[in-house]
Amino acid sequence: MPSLEQENDRRRSRERAWLVNERGQHPSRVKGLLITQGIRDFKTARRDWREQLETLRPADGRV
Numbered sequence: 001m002p003s004l005e006q007e008n009d010r011r012r013s014r015e016r017a018w019l020v021n022e023r024g025q026h027p028s029r030v031k032g033l034l035i036t037q038g039i040r041d042f043k044t045a046r047r048d049w050r051e052q053l054e055t056l057r058p059a060d061g062r063v
Contacts, residue, residue, distance in 0.1 A: 002010070027044035034042050038059030046052060 030044055031042060034040075034056075039056050040059075042052065042056060043049070
């Protein structure tokens with residue numbers, strides 16, 4: 001049975017892995033939602049993503 005200290009070390013590692021995974025899921029989720037609206041050229045990794053998002057329009061021309 002692991003000691004309390006060993007378990008705490010393992011917990012930190014598991015939480016970090018979970019957060020790293022989640023960090024990758026959010027951009028994928030955003031891209032998926034935008035694709036359903038006809039927007040295909042959005043780059044979530046760019047630092048100016050907010051400004052980029054303001055200028056995007058769906059493929060059918062809606063505002």
